[in-house]
Structures are given as C-alpha cells and as structure tokens.
Amino acid sequence: MTATTPKTIPEYLDQLRQALAGADPALLQDALYDAEEYLRSELAAQPGVDEATLLASIATSYGAPDEVADIYRQTESTVVQALRPPPKREHRSLPGKFFGVLADPRAYTSLFYMLLSLATGTLYFTWAVTGISLSLGLAILIIGIPVAILFFASVRGISLVEGRLVEAMLGERMPRRPLYTDRDQSMMARIKTLFTDPRTWSSMIYMVMMQPLGVAYFTFATVAISLSAGVAAIPVIDLFNHHGTISIGDWYFRLPLWTLPLTIAAGVVMFVLTLHIARGIGRVHALLAKHLLVQSAA
Known part of the structure; x- marks a missing residue:
C-alpha cells in the first residue's frame, strides 16, 4: 500500500506516476488517463461524498496507486506475451538469416x-x-x-x-x-x-x-518492389516477346537462355534486400x- 493516502485526485495520479517510474511512457499515459476517468466517474456518481473519503474507499476497490501500478505492469507483460508472434526459428547460417526475413x-x-x-x-x-x-x-x-x-x-x-x-x-x-x-x-x-x-x-x-x-519511403518502396519484380519477371515477359530481348530506349540486347534462372534469383534477392531495409x-x-x-x- 502507498504510505500516504492521497486526499485529492491529482495527488492520487502523482503517486501513480511515481509508482510507474521507469515504465514505458505510453503505458504511463494510458494508466493516468484510465485512473482519472475512473476516479472522476466515481466522484460524479457520489456527489455527496467528500473527495478524500472517496479516495480512501477506492483504495480498497480500485486499488492504491502502487497496487494499480503493479496491475498495469503485470497486464502489460501479459498482453505483450499474448500478442507476441510465435518465436521464429533461429537460423545460424548466413543464407538462413538472410532469407529468414521472408517469414517475418x-x-x-x-x-x-x-x-x-x-x-x-x-x-x-x-x-x-x-x-x-x-x-x-x-x-x-x-x-x-x-x-x-x-x-x-x-x-x-x-x-x-x-x-x-x-x-x-x-x-x-x-x-x-x-x-x-x-x-x-x-x-x-x-x-x-x-x-x-x-x-x-x-x-x-x-x-x-x-x-x-513519406515521399522518400514511398519512392524507395515502389522503386525497390518494381525493380525486384521486373527483374524476376523477365522469363515471364519472354513468353510474350522475343526470347530474352530487353530494350532501353533505342538499345536492344538479348540475354542468353542460361541467364534466365539467374534473373529470377536476382529478383528474389533484391526483394529480400528490400524487406531487410524496410524492416x-x-x-x-x-x-x-x-x-x-x-x-x-x-
């Protein structure tokens, strides 16, 4: 229990802030807002009750500031554990670590x-x-x-x-x-x-x-995805075009047949790199x- 029983709602919130010292600032903001909403609603529901008396009774129902702080810490830990995705398989090899991002x-x-x-x-x-x-x-x-x-x-x-x-x-x-x-x-x-x-x-x-x-993020994402997809799709494009023919303006050249699997692999590698950079x-x-x-x- 808190050593000194708060007499006002601001005192209660100050003690709750102190009890949550070192916690995530986002968690602290949520806890202060929830506590104030609850205390204000209880005070409005009992207009004839003195604020100090009400806070003393709330200490046995809603909880003293240090008790509420412990509840929030435990709840946060439980929620984090529940929302955490299944543990990923640890890849020891360099290729495994590189391509493991595809499953992230x-x-x-x-x-x-x-x-x-x-x-x-x-x-x-x-x-x-x-x-x-x-x-x-x-x-x-x-x-x-x-x-x-x-x-x-x-x-x-x-x-x-x-x-x-x-x-x-x-x-x-x-x-x-x-x-x-x-x-x-x-x-x-x-x-x-x-x-x-x-x-x-x-x-x-x-x-x-x-x-x-936003402009930088969008430009990188669209260019990286387009490049990786375009390189990987060269064999597919070849089905509707002359074999391995690539044109850049007025410049045409052909890729040998044996290079087509390499273009698919290059496109996949480029996409994996894109995922690493995006993450x-x-x-x-x-x-x-x-x-x-x-x-x-x-």
Missing part, C-alpha cells in the same frame, strides 16, 4: 507502412501547415483564438491516431489513451498547458517531417515516433 510479418507491415506514408504524410503536412497559417493569420481577430485552440487539440488527436498505426505496423508500444490533463485546473490553465506542452509542438514537427519522409527503416521510424509523439515519463 514485421518486414511486410513495415513495407506497407512505407507505402501508406505518402498519403498520411501529405495529410499531416497539409493539416499542420494549414492550421499554423490560419492560427497566425487570424491571430489579430477574436476568431483566431478558438481556431488555434481547436487546431492544437486536433494535433493531439492526430498524434494518437498515428501512434496506433505505428504500433500496429511497426510494433512499437504507443499510447492507447489520450494525454492526461489535470481537470482540477481552470479552463485557462488547461488551454495554457495545451500551448506550452513540448509534446504538442514535437507532434507538429513530426507532422511536418512526415511529408518528406530497418520501420524500427528507426518507430523510435522517432515514440520520441516525438509520446509524453515523457519524466
């Missing part, structure tokens, strides 16, 4: 994320630039204030959606709940927090960065998203 689902989901990033990156960039432009352009008018507030709030919502995509496709644990806000603060204080929170600004930076990153890019991008979109646990 994360390589394919990372490649799909790279293809999808052109659309999401364009959407994020357009929304960020438009929102910033409107907020600055209307700043001299009264309407500029609510426009800016709505835009900054939407940035948090978009970061949550992007986090779900990153977790589903790239495998990095991301928040599943919105960012915790102290509801005991006044509306002005909460709006000020929205504007001064570094994570809001880093989320906007991420949205702007996704445009060039590596996915891991790096997941770390970037975690750093820019998730509230620090500090």
Whole structure:
C-alpha cells in the first residue's frame, strides 16, 4: 500500500506516476488517463461524498496507486506475451538469416507502412501547415483564438491516431489513451498547458517531417518492389516477346537462355534486400515516433 493516502485526485495520479517510474511512457499515459476517468466517474456518481473519503474507499476497490501500478505492469507483460508472434526459428547460417526475413510479418507491415506514408504524410503536412497559417493569420481577430485552440487539440488527436498505426505496423508500444490533463485546473490553465506542452509542438514537427519522409519511403518502396519484380519477371515477359530481348530506349540486347534462372534469383534477392531495409527503416521510424509523439515519463 502507498504510505500516504492521497486526499485529492491529482495527488492520487502523482503517486501513480511515481509508482510507474521507469515504465514505458505510453503505458504511463494510458494508466493516468484510465485512473482519472475512473476516479472522476466515481466522484460524479457520489456527489455527496467528500473527495478524500472517496479516495480512501477506492483504495480498497480500485486499488492504491502502487497496487494499480503493479496491475498495469503485470497486464502489460501479459498482453505483450499474448500478442507476441510465435518465436521464429533461429537460423545460424548466413543464407538462413538472410532469407529468414521472408517469414517475418514485421518486414511486410513495415513495407506497407512505407507505402501508406505518402498519403498520411501529405495529410499531416497539409493539416499542420494549414492550421499554423490560419492560427497566425487570424491571430489579430477574436476568431483566431478558438481556431488555434481547436487546431492544437486536433494535433493531439492526430498524434494518437498515428501512434496506433505505428504500433500496429511497426510494433512499437504507443499510447492507447489520450494525454492526461489535470481537470482540477481552470479552463485557462488547461488551454495554457495545451500551448506550452513540448509534446504538442514535437507532434507538429513530426507532422511536418512526415511529408518528406513519406515521399522518400514511398519512392524507395515502389522503386525497390518494381525493380525486384521486373527483374524476376523477365522469363515471364519472354513468353510474350522475343526470347530474352530487353530494350532501353533505342538499345536492344538479348540475354542468353542460361541467364534466365539467374534473373529470377536476382529478383528474389533484391526483394529480400528490400524487406531487410524496410524492416530497418520501420524500427528507426518507430523510435522517432515514440520520441516525438509520446509524453515523457519524466
């Protein structure tokens, strides 16, 4: 049990934050949001009960902060174990390690994320630039204030959606709940927090960065897939064309018959390399998203 029984909901959440020190920031964000939602709903359901008395009784039902922290750690471990794919067969040989990526689902989901990033990156960039432009352009008018507030709030919502995509496709644990806000603060204080929170600004930076990153990811993925498929498909193309004839502009040349199996092998190797690179890019991008979109646990 926690040494000091919290008297208010913010004190309870502070103790929960301390009890989860060192945990994944995404897990901490989810735990704080869930705890606040539960405590607020209990307080609203019992309007005649003092907040300190209610928290004392909740310690025996919902749990004290350190008990709740232990439950979240155990649940997170259980969920991770349940969602973890079956252990892959360890390949000791170099060819086995190289071609083993063909059986790794994360390589394919990372490649799909790279293809999808052109659309999401364009959407994020357009929304960020438009929102910033409107907020600055209307700043001299009264309407500029609510426009800016709505835009900054939407940035948090978009970061949550992007986090779900990153977790589903790239495998990095991301928040599943919105960012915790102290509801005991006044509306002005909460709006000020929205504007001064570094994570809001880093989320906007991420949205702007996704445009060039999305173009680069999509270009690499489409070019790599096209090249590997084109090289591997040369024998198939040969069925509908002159034997082994390849044309580049006005330049024609023929491949000997014995080289056709080699072109298939070359195309497969190129595709395997594409999967390796896509998986590596996915891991790096997941770390970037975690750093820019998730509230620090500090």
